[in-house]
Amino acid sequence: MGELVDVRVTDGVATIRLDRPPMNAISVQVQAELCDAAAAITSTPEIRAAVVYGGEKVFAAGADVKEMADKHYQEMVLVSKAMHTSFTAVATIPKPVIAAVTGYALGGGLELALCADFRVCGESAKFGQPEILLGIIPGAGGTQRLPRLIGPARAKDLVYTGRFVDAGEALRIGLVDQVVPDGDVYDAATRLAAQFRAGPAQALRAAKQAIDTGLGLDLDAGLEVERLHFSALFGTEDQKQGMRSFVENGPGKARFVGR
Numbered sequence: 001m002g003e004l005v006d007v008r009v010t011d012g013v014a015t016i017r018l019d020r021p022p023m024n025a026i027s028v029q030v031q032a033e034l035c036d037a038a039a040a041i042t043s044t045p046e047i048r049a050a051v052v053y054g055g056e057k058v059f060a061a062g063a064d065v066k067e068m069a070d071k072h073y074q075e076m077v078l079v080s081k082a083m084h085t086s087f088t089a090v091a092t093i094p095k096p097v098i099a100a101v102t103g104y105a106l107g108g109g110l111e112l113a114l115c116a117d118f119r120v121c122g123e124s125a126k127f128g129q130p131e132i133l134l135g136i137i138p139g140a141g142g143t144q145r146l147p148r149l150i151g152p153a154r155a156k157d158l159v160y161t162g163r164f165v166d167a168g169e170a171l172r173i174g175l176v177d178q179v180v181p182d183g184d185v186y187d188a189a190t191r192l193a194a195q196f197r198a199g200p201a202q203a204l205r206a207a208k209q210a211i212d213t214g215l216g217l218d219l220d221a222g223l224e225v226e227r228l229h230f231s232a233l234f235g236t237e238d239q240k241q242g243m244r245s246f247v248e249n250g251p252g253k254a255r256f257v258g259r
Contacts, residue, residue, distance in 0.1 A: 002033035007040055012048040012197040013190060014041050016090075023061035024054045026108040028079070030064075031086035034112075038089035045258060048201060049193035050093060052116055053100040053186055059125070060109030065134065080139050083108075087140045091115035091212075094205040096196045100189035101125050102182060106164070111140040114149060117208065119175070120189040122182035127170050130162035148215055150174050200238035201258035206230075 001007040004027070006017040016037045018024040026034075041047050054060050063083070071079060090097070090112065099105075099116035106128045113119050113127075121127075129142045137143060138159060147155035150173050158165065170176045180188045196204060206229035214222030233239050237259045245254035 001040065002036060004030050005033035005037050007037045009044075009047055011194070012046060013193045014044075014047045014050040015190075016041070016050060016052045018052075018054045018060055023058055023104070024109065025062060025064040026060055026112065027064040027067055028082065031083055035086045035089045038086075038093050041095065042093050045201070047095065048199070048258070049096040049098070049196040051098050051100050051186070051189045051193050052090070052112065053189070054102065054105075054109070056102055056183075056186075058103035059099070059101040059105040060112055061104045062107030062109050062130070063140070083140050087111060087115055091141075091145075094208060095201070096193060096204060096208070098189045098193050100185050101127075101176070102185050107131055107138065107142075108140050111138060111142050111145070114141055114145040118177045118192060120178040120180060120185055120192060121167050121170065121176045122185045123167050123179060124182050125167045125170070125176075125179075126164045127166075127175060128162065128164040129159050130164075132160060133162040198256060200236070200242060200254075200256040202236045202238055203233055206233055 004018070004020045006019055008015050008017065016034070018030065020027065020030055041050050068076070068079065096118070097116045099113040099119045101113055101119060101121035102125060103122070104126050105113045106126070107130060110127050110129060129138050129146065131138050131142070143155070143159060146158065154173050165173070165175065167176065167179045171179050178188060178192070210226045210229045213225050217225065238256045241256060242254040
């Protein structure tokens with residue numbers, strides 16, 4: 001699809017493949033191509049889930065520091081806006097998204113992994129937000145998505161120190177959901193994504209949006225978001241099929257069409 005970010009679809013699961021060796025540094029071009037990839041996946045009904053993958057050796061070792069090192073405040077206002085736009089595009093894909101993490105996921109690489117719904121990593125994976133060691137802070141969600149996932153104290157530990165976290169600690173603190181042998185990362189992430197292929201696409205979209213939107217609201221507002229999504233699903237074919245199948249055949253036997 002792009003020069004540095006490719007999208008390939010197999011049996012309803014898209015793979016967003018970062019391909020900027022040696023470390024998949026997230027340059028301005030990579031960010032733009034991530035936006036395009038997210039838009040394509042969002043707008044293609046046949047795609048039911050996605051995997052973000054950096055290859056067998058590394059997920060992404062951060063933003064391209066060389067591009068940013070000599071920029072001034074006025075320039076970074078625009079650069080940071082574009083960076084946020086690209087990461088948000090991935091985070092708001094209205095379908096299940098799994099990050100398949102091998103090797104390093106540092107700085108912007110970890111922030112990209114945080115945009116996924118689930119994270120599968122290899123046994124030798126390393127995670128971190130080392131921006132503090134450069135005299136800056138995370139700029140693509142590390143101070144916001146990370147504490148929402150692992151809690152503010154643990155997030156502050158990683159952000160304040162810049163230290164790396166191995167796969168075992170990442171699993172213990174809830175930063176990742178599965179740890180598998182290094183060679184099995186992509187297959188494990190694809191299997192996780194594949195379980196959503198035959199699911200009710202509109203209900204999965206609504207569930208993701210209700211959860212993600214509700215995290216930024218108070219409980220009453222979040223419950224109202226849930227209520228509206230819940231009610232809207234009664235206008236879908238999948239709701240009719242799901243409930244009809246439940247009444248006639250019991251749970252878990254519905255065949256959904258994604259509409």
